[in-house]
Amino acid sequence: MSLLKSYQDIRKRSVEICKPLKTEDYVVQPIVDVSPPKWHLGHTTWFFETFILKPFAFEYQEFDPDFNYVFNSYYETVGARVIRTNRGNLSRPGVDEVYRYRKYVDEAMVKFLEEVNLTEAQKEVMILGFNHEQQHQELLITDIKYILGHNPLFPAYSQSKLIPVLSFETQDLEDENQEIQHPEFISFKEGVYEIGFSGEGFCFDNELNRHKVYVYDFSICNLLVSNKEYLEFIDSGAYQDFRFWHADGLEWVKTNQIEAPMYWHKIDSEWYNYTLSGLQLIQAENPVCHISYYEAAAYASWKKMRLPTEAEWEIAARNLNWGKRWEWTESAYLPYPGFKKAEGAIGEYNGKFMINQMVLRGASEATSPEHSRITYRNFFQPDLRWQFTGIRLAK
Numbered sequence: 001m002s003l004l005k006s007y008q009d010i011r012k013r014s015v016e017i018c019k020p021l022k023t024e025d026y027v028v029q030p031i032v033d034v035s036p037p038k039w040h041l042g043h044t045t046w047f048f049e050t051f052i053l054k055p056f057a058f059e060y061q062e063f064d065p066d067f068n069y070v071f072n073s074y075y076e077t078v079g080a081r082v083i084r085t086n087r088g089n090l091s092r093p094g095v096d097e098v099y100r101y102r103k104y105v106d107e108a109m110v111k112f113l114e115e116v117n118l119t120e121a122q123k124e125v126m127i128l129g130f131n132h133e134q135q136h137q138e139l140l141i142t143d144i145k146y147i148l149g150h151n152p153l154f155p156a157y158s159q160s161k162l163i164p165v166l167s168f169e170t171q172d173l174e175d176e177n178q179e180i181q182h183p184e185f186i187s188f189k190e191g192v193y194e195i196g197f198s199g200e201g202f203c204f205d206n207e208l209n210r211h212k213v214y215v216y217d218f219s220i221c222n223l224l225v226s227n228k229e230y231l232e233f234i235d236s237g238a239y240q241d242f243r244f245w246h247a248d249g250l251e252w253v254k255t256n257q258i259e260a261p262m263y264w265h266k267i268d269s270e271w272y273n274y275t276l277s278g279l280q281l282i283q284a285e286n287p288v289c290h291i292s293y294y295e296a297a298a299y300a301s302w303k304k305m306r307l308p309t310e311a312e313w314e315i316a317a318r319n320l321n322w323g324k325r326w327e328w329t330e331s332a333y334l335p336y337p338g339f340k341k342a343e344g345a346i347g348e349y350n351g352k353f354m355i356n357q358m359v360l361r362g363a364s365e366a367t368s369p370e371h372s373r374i375t376y377r378n379f380f381q382p383d384l385r386w387q388f389t390g391i392r393l394a395k
């Protein structure tokens with residue numbers, strides 16, 4: 001597919017994700033981790049304006065010189081910016097203006113892509129921009145879910161069961177025709193394996209270099225932990241039992257009075273969860289979702305097992321059914337041997353976050369199409385659970 005076609009398709013998808021929103025939904029920031037949808041739409045546009053149009057497009061006129069301050073996320077190289085917690089306080093630029101900004105930049109990008117023969121370096125930045133926007137598409141879905149799912153009225157993102165732009169069902173329904181699968185542990189032999197990206201195509205810098213790892217005999221479950229299994233953990237009183245928790249995890253449980261996954265609500269002694277179609281009864285066989293690392297690790301400990309390391313996960317991936325939940329691993333997010341940061345702002349993309357975060361592997365239902373691979377390293381702080389995160393056991 002041409003770069004132009006990819007550009008147009010990816011940009012269109014972000015707008016389509018926002019179509020069911022009301023204007024007010026675009027603006028709020030209920031917690032620091034959740035950015036207003038309006039900000040995501042502006043920030044992804046800013047990325048192309050800042051890293052393609054301003055340096056490379058002849059005679060390009062910036063849409064608004066003040067937008068760099070508003071839509072720069074974390075790039076120190078590119079200057080000062082609005083602090084993250086204040087993204088939701090920006091009533092201006094308005095939603096209409098942000099859409100005008102997108103249109104203006106899109107027109108300039110189309111002209112640029114039609115008229116210029118891109119160098120290899122420019123192509124690399126373009127493709128990084130595509131992947132960046134796809135990452136923000138997943139954040140748009142998870143942030144919209146948080147905004148609506150924490151509204152006391154629990155409004156649905158959509159009443160229709162399947163929204164074409166999201167490749168998954170918004171209702172948390174079980175597929176009645178699907179055979180119930182039984183968990184099985186797949187064993188792997190002790191030895192030297194290789195992990196990390198190699199070959200053609202795009203990867204993020206944090207997937208490099210491909211390198212050798214030594215692992216001991218291990219086995220890993222073919223399935224993710226289900227809601228039904230997680231309910232047993234809740235019902236056993238494990239949230240109140242210090243034996244299963246890291247010290248930080250127990251502190252987090254107590255401080256925040258956690259007693260179930262995010263979006264779970266007990267109503268008349270039945271568990272419901274908020275889905276993009278509104279509040280629904282928990283579906284027993286579906287993989288549990290919106291789990292923190294602390295909860296994933298405590299669940300594994302309660303089962304007298306553990307979470308896989310990221311190396312184990314990658315070694316086993318071809319034998320696993322993955323892609324529904326981001327799977328917490330036992331691995332801290334650290335550079336691979338030989339990891340190099342790019343020069344300039346792009347070098348700030350991943351490397352500077354390699355502290356105090358855990359690696360998640362796989363992908364989720366909310367991940368953009370063609371944005372997953374077995375070497376992909378996602379990462380979040382251990383208390384965060386607004387992404388579509390789940391649990392896979394290893395031993």
Ligand SMILES: [Fe+2]
Pocket residue numbers: 043073132136
């Ligand atoms: Fe970003």
